[in-house]
Amino acid sequence: MSIARNCKHAGMLMLTVALTACTYMPDTRQTRNVVLLIGDGMDAHQITIARNYLVGPTGRLALDDLPGRADVGVVTLDEQTPGVFRYVPDSANTATALATGTATSRGRVATAPRTDVDLPTIVELAAAAGYRTGVISTAEVTDATPASFVAHIAGRWCKTPRDMGRNPLCANDRVEAGGPGSIARQLAGSDLDLLLGGGREDFGEGDGSPRALAETAGFTVLTTAADLAAAPPANRWLGLFTEGNFAPRMVGEDGRTAEQVGEGGAFPAPMTCVDNPGASGQPGMLEMTRSAVARLTQDPGRGFFLMVESALIDKASHVRNPCSSIAEVAQLDEALRFLVNFADGHGETLIIVTADHTQAAQLVPNTSLYQNLGDPVHTPGRIARIQMPDGTLMGVNYATNSYFVEEHTGAHVPLHTNRPEVLAGFLTQSDVYGVMRRFLGL
Ligand SMILES: [Zn+2]
Numbered sequence: 001m002s003i004a005r006n007c008k009h010a011g012m013l014m015l016t017v018a019l020t021a022c023t024y025m026p027d028t029r030q031t032r033n034v035v036l037l038i039g040d041g042m043d044a045h046q047i048t049i050a051r052n053y054l055v056g057p058t059g060r061l062a063l064d065d066l067p068g069r070a071d072v073g074v075v076t077l078d079e080q081t082p083g084v085f086r087y088v089p090d091s092a093n094t095a096t097a098l099a100t101g102t103a104t105s106r107g108r109v110a111t112a113p114r115t116d117v118d119l120p121t122i123v124e125l126a127a128a129a130g131y132r133t134g135v136i137s138t139a140e141v142t143d144a145t146p147a148s149f150v151a152h153i154a155g156r157w158c159k160t161p162r163d164m165g166r167n168p169l170c171a172n173d174r175v176e177a178g179g180p181g182s183i184a185r186q187l188a189g190s191d192l193d194l195l196l197g198g199g200r201e202d203f204g205e206g207d208g209s210p211r212a213l214a215e216t217a218g219f220t221v222l223t224t225a226a227d228l229a230a231a232p233p234a235n236r237w238l239g240l241f242t243e244g245n246f247a248p249r250m251v252g253e254d255g256r257t258a259e260q261v262g263e264g265g266a267f268p269a270p271m272t273c274v275d276n277p278g279a280s281g282q283p284g285m286l287e288m289t290r291s292a293v294a295r296l297t298q299d300p301g302r303g304f305f306l307m308v309e310s311a312l313i314d315k316a317s318h319v320r321n322p323c324s325s326i327a328e329v330a331q332l333d334e335a336l337r338f339l340v341n342f343a344d345g346h347g348e349t350l351i352i353v354t355a356d357h358t359q360a361a362q363l364v365p366n367t368s369l370y371q372n373l374g375d376p377v378h379t380p381g382r383i384a385r386i387q388m389p390d391g392t393l394m395g396v397n398y399a400t401n402s403y404f405v406e407e408h409t410g411a412h413v414p415l416h417t418n419r420p421e422v423l424a425g426f427l428t429q430s431d432v433y434g435v436m437r438r439f440l441g442l
Contacts, residue, residue: 030348032303033296034126034436035339036098037352038145039332040091041314041325041359044414049322049363050329052394053273053386061329062337063353068420072354073412073428079105079113088410091314092156094356094429095148099123099307101433107169109144109183110152116172118152122305122433125442127191132296132304135192136288138246138328139311140199141238142183145356149307150195151186159183160202161210188214188238193304194295195219196228196239196288197311198246203238214238225283228291233298239288247278248312248324249331258320258382258398265376267367272387273323285310285331290338303348305440308335317359318405322384322396325361343418350422350439352432355413360406366395 039046051061076093078084090106097103100110100119110119127133137146142159155169164170164182173179180186184202187195188210200223203211215221219238222228231237252271259268283291289308296304310332316324336353343349366385368377381399388394400407415432417423423435 031301031346032440033343033346033349034305034439035349035351036305036307036436037332037336037339037354038095038098038307038309039313039329039353039355040139040145040309040311041317041357041408042310042329042332042355042413043358043409043411045361045363046313046317046325046329046355046359047414049361049394049396050326050333052363053326053388054330054333056390062333062340063416066336066340066351066353066416066418068417068422068424070415070417070424071412071426072415072432073426074357074410075103075428075430077103077105077113079108082114088408089357090144090156090408091356092144092148095145097429098354098356098433099149101430101437103428103430107156108154109148109156111154116154121149122436122440122442123149123190123192123307125437126305126440129440129442130302131440132193132299132302133191134194134196134292134296134304134306136194136285136292136307137197137309137311138285138331139197139309139315140202140245141187141195141197141240142199142202143245143311145309145311146195146197146307147183147187150190150192151183152180153183153186156183159199160204161185182210184210185213188219189217192236194237194239194292196222196237196241196283196292197309198240198242198244200240201243203240211240225281225287228283228287231291231295233295237295239283241282245315246282246312248276248316248321248327249279249284250274250323250327251276252321252323252384256384258322258384258396260382261378265378267378268383268385270385270387270393271323273326276324276327284334286334286338289335293339293342297346303440305436308332310335314356314359314408317361317398320360320382320384320398320406322361322386340418349418350436351418352415352423352436353417354415354432356429358409358411358413360398360400360409362397362399364395364397366393
């Protein structure tokens with residue numbers, strides 16, 4: 001029961017009590033659930049680009065209708081030098097902060113800089129306290145964001161048994177060295193009730209493979225959307241729906257991405273976003289989320305923690321593909337709409353939507369406003385001039401570097417929630433972890 005209800009239902013009597021009585025107090029009599037949705041790289045530019053395309057500047061995403069908002073600072077430590085910060089994060093150190101409440105250095109998966117000490121995650125704490133737990137991603141489930149909620153390893157690229165043998169960063173965690181093994185192996189040995197996403201190739205086949213270990217540990221492996229729809233409700237689920245990452249639902253026509261301005265200042269032709277046939281057959285984020293909530297709420301009185309990652313906002317932005325980022329924000333928004341309806345009927349459900357870090361895409365004029373001055377002004381980066389549903393053009397620019405992939409950027413990230421009394425203002429990703437932990441009474 002929220003603070004608003006506590007105060008409202010208490011009536012006039014409450015007015016005689018000190019105002020502090022109306023600060024947020026968890027009602028431990030009710031089942032409590034937390035859903036953390038992470039849009040990987042979903043900064044204000046990505047949300048605005050997607051809103052403009054999907055519903056227009058005056059339309060509203062489900063995200064926009066959540067009553068609570070905050071800004072979240074991103075803290076990244078240097079691996080070598082205590083007290084030294086870095087200003088642009090990766091998905092491993094940011095997911096680690098959200099999952100464990102502890103800042104770390106880039107590339108680390110729920111481990112501390114230098115000491116390599118394992119940091120307990122909210123999934124582990126929730127499972128130990130009797131909550132159901134689930135993790136969903138449109139990336140490989142071994143990718144940094146989902147991994148940081150479940151596994152502990154010095155390097156995010158220690159994903160498979162094969163990686164363990166060839167990457168020196170993985171040395172301490174090798175099974176032969178007495179360690180817990182690769183990320184895939186750790187996921188297979190986890191207490192999760194469900195883990196849904198891509199990355200089938202990372203789990204291998206046959207004796208001793210992470211896939212075999214998962215099956216021995218009681219996971220039912222699901223590989224198609226039909227498997228998910230028919231998944232045995234009493235079993236634990238390991239959904240490996242694609243070999244690698246999911247395919248984006250939308251792409252640029254003819255595989256186009258943002259392009260450089262040509263000789264003589266010729267801007268790229270407008271680009272149309274089209275459905276990607278490669279995405280058919282894989283379950284959508286809405287389907288996975290809906291199935292997960294049904295699975296996690298089987299036992300009355302037992303709450304859950306669920307992390308859902310919309311991973312391709314980031315991956316598409318790295319390769320300057322705005323259509324795919326838009327489609328991935330749309331997927332997150334569909335899942336969110338379902339979750340908001342669920343929360344309406346389950347009063348102690350906290351929904352938090354946030355990003356791990358900001359990304360390269362910038363919403364810019366589709367041709368420079370300064371061109372009118374007579375100079376051939378254009379971006380030094382790459383631009384996509386997206387053909388909008390209403391016939392206009394929207395410019396999306398990428399210019400973090402001259403390489404074949406763009407980089408993350410380092411601004412604070414947005415946060416949206418259905419429970420404004422639980423969190424607001426400016427906080428760090430570690431603070432968000434604290435809010436979730438307190439909400440679950442852990
Ligand atoms: Zn990234």
